[in-house]
Amino acid sequence: MKKILILLSFVIVISVKAQVGINTTIPTATLHVVGTTTLPSGGGTVNLLNQNFDAAYAVTHSSNTTSGCASPATVNGWERTTTGNANANCTTCTGGWLFIYSDESGCDQNSTASINFTSAPTSTTVTISFDYRYNYFTGSAESFRAYLWNNTTNAIVGANLVGVLSSDANTSFSGTRTVVAGNSYSLRFEYLGTFDYGASIDNVLVTETSAPTGGSYSFRLEDGTQASGKVMTSDANGNGYWATPTGGSGTDSQTLSLVGSTLSISNGNSVTLPSGSGSYTFTNGLTLTGSTARLGGTLTQGTALNLDNYDLTFSSNTAAAFPGQIIYQGTNRVIMDTDFSNNYINFGTDAFIDSDDGTTFVDTGSTTFTKDFVAGFDSGGSGGTAIAMGSIEYFVDGTNELFFEGSGFNPMSDETSSFGNTLGKSNRRWGAVYATNGVITTSDMNLKTNVKPLSYGLNELLKLNTITYNWKNYKLGNTSIPVEKQEKKIGFSAQQLLEVLPEVVQTHSWIPANENGDYKQIKNKHLGVNYSDIIPVTVKAIQEQQTQIEDLKKEIAELKALVKALQK
Template identity: 30%
Template sequence: MVKKIYLITILLFTFAVKAQVGIGTNTPNASAALDVTSTNHGMLIPRMTQAQKLAIASPATGLLIYQTDNASGFWFYNGVAWMPFSGGNSWNLLGNLGTNPTTNKLGTTDNQSLVLRANNIETSRILANGNVGIGTTTPNAKLHVVGNSVFNYSQNFTSIATGNITTGTGNNPYVINNNSGCVAADSWQVTNTGSTYQCTGCTGNYALIDYGSSTCNQNAIMVIKLGAIGISSVNISFSYLYEEYNATDQFVVTLYNETTSSVVATLLSLNSNADTTFSNNYTVIPGNSYSLRFQYTGTYAAGASVDNVIVSGGNSVFTLQDGNQAANRVLISDANGNGTWADIASLGATDDDWRFASGSTTNDPIYRTGFVQVGNNKEPFQLLEVEEPNNLGQDTQFGFGNTEYFQDVQSEQSISHHVVPINNNSISLGSAANRWYDVYASNGTINTSDARDKENIKNLEYGTKELMLLNPVSYQWKKEQFGNTVVPEKDKLHKIGFIAQELQKVLPETVQNYEWKEINTTYQKVKMPRLGVNYAEIIPVVVKTIQEQESKLSKIEAQQLEIQKILNELAK
């Protein structure tokens, strides 16, 4: 017994000194703490059920067991959770043999999503409910694709009228910071005629700043509004020519963030001659609005031109190439749901971007952004413009219902039927700020005066006394204007009437100093910027004065008759 204990002690001491154990070999590998060597036996590690595995208290990282039930196989603890070895059920990088589609699968067996990654970045995900998401972690459809939007903007100035560029609308260019006093040619303008400063790439209409005076230096900025950009980077390209006169001249092009009012990048900063095409990529903040600014600063003897401005970027989230793809094609399907590209013209359809076939409530209206031209294909100047196609500006009609219509008669508008307010005694024609100059009528104006509509009726107290306090005057308006034509002093008409402020002290009822205006869907009493006079309401005062004078005259006539009678008696 003592010998056995001694032998075990010697062995343990040997193991501790060498820190290596060899089973089946006297020379364990130097890299192994335990080296088991055999040609006819294996090494058996602890075997247990899943419940027994999970019952191990505080398992050490790297602890290895063989699970005998459920997902049987080798399992190890990674310091956080138990993980299975793939063993013989793994999918190999070079493919697998002997698979059975009814039992072999790629995916999850619990209520968890399957995530696919590339470069350690998630590219797609399949939820437990079967929804597939590409570019989104929360797909809400069987196939839900989210990706970068595409941004495309081009400006070749063909849609802009030739002449000086002033303030534009939409994405039209506009000019700021022009030198005051410069002649027209010293501002950015759109032209299609040849110029010394026309760039090689400028064709058709293009933007130009050219000398126009021997004394006026140029300093003008042309701003091209790009609008909101929904992607993170864009490519900017344009054709340009710049010719300098001296070292103080400069042509600078910048990408400007309109949302943050800051310069993103300087694209060009030239003080030497150039005639070429610019192209480069720039990072932007998705959702912010941007513009391109072309600033020319120079002497009168030089110039610059710009054309073919293109800003584009982004990737399509969906591409189908079936051999029928082309610009402006539509995707159609057959009865089985097979999709193909088709030319809309081949379907017998026309461009009806006004159609809206979903519903009729105010939540889904028919609408169109931008300008709308009806009856003609020339460029509109109003949001909605209606013109007769064959005789521009003449007899154009815009109808309401079956019979009523407005008609354009050169510089006037006529209407086919009566014009009445939608509510009785509540709508005004004109206002204190916007007055009618003349009102023509063949039968005069008629004011409703039915006693059934009135209350608190009293005899008028005004009369001769008040009428004698009135101060009739003649006058001229300070400003008379018809459209853009201002009437010169010599042609102004002389008017007669009253001064509202004076009349208000005597007959306040005839002077209007407030009006009712619709504010936030309700009408409110608002002080008028100018006083108004209701001349018709002065008539009752005149009538009352005449009545008083007539009564006095009747008394005087009666008195005169009495006096005449007395005189006749005395004469007998």
């Protein structure tokens, strides 16, 4: 009898409570499950370090020693820059990058930049990549290397990522290294330079592949109907099971239908579209007539065509498709007029084809060519037309000859410095210059200052070694000229002149730093000699020698008079 009463009490409690809780003592539903679901992870690439230096960046040096460096570009060791120097910037350096420079006489740099991983590795293998450039100039103390450093054990990991370089390199590194999970690491870039060019680093990336992890769930029902993408449903009696969602493949497809002006959605609502017909004018150059949309209206706002990787092509299958021009025309002038019949583009209202078009001329090789004009430029007046081009301008011609017709070829401004408006550079030299009346160099005393008598003369001239020579790797275009067919050259050694007459040797050049008129000085890869500056030394030497001759003549005359007196 006692057992029956206990069972009856249990049934009464369940019927009253009617709620079961799992992992909770206060269920709020008939079946209340409490738990945390963690979805599984399939692993993948994890960034341990991703630094492109485009934002502000404070460099950490594991060592940094400089001496004899004065200019701002050389006194800080490694630093973030957005300009750098053309002799040290890597080809792929953009936005910002890490940079070091020692191109200054007497400047010594011994600096190592340390870049810590932002996360410790959780696996035993990491992948490392970065872009770099090292430009070696001369000497034996200059070098560059990159390596992986274990901050936990204070030791280098494996071999150098980039071995000790003593020659110019402008490339990238990509490779893997074995590491200890949980240890702290850094990439280190070491530069040693004495009056050297410099180095740069950009796009530093260190990654690892994380291991996949399983999931944990608060609810699981295995009834034989379970499968990926299914949802729980029930029959008419409330029996639950897993089923594929309506529409299949985990998606619920809907059908759109249009009847008259009513747009209907299956299993949903309908939308009534506005009715009517005729011409609808859309903004910004689009016009709809009936069911046909046409391009050709007035633009009502600024418009850009973003082509990205695609081309904008005007094409036709008939030769008469473009009998006239495509014209870009402003209020008072034509901006651009494309004349397809003459393969010609006009910029400006009066930029017409010159009457010389179609006439012939003869080049220096006695070959006849036809002038074919392809572009005209005009500012609307008789003078002042200007053509603005990019930072580095160049003209390319099939025969490598550029002809100029006019009474003068002049720079825009009068140049008073030695390195301003120049024809050629130390590494862009002309092979020969031909002139009828020689080369005139300005020598007006009204333009000179700090004028002093020349200290060089016969003594320095006697120290000079005169030489004959031929050029190495002498080429005309793609043709290599052998030594036996070259003209023998005579001259001096620039290295020896640098010791005797350093003023006549050009070791550095001033080049444009930007398009604002600023210049910067760079070291020449090859030494140049201003031969005309040797003339004053030669004149001074002749003058000194003439003084010696006059003294000797006077002394000889005195000796002759003495001999005659003794003979008497």
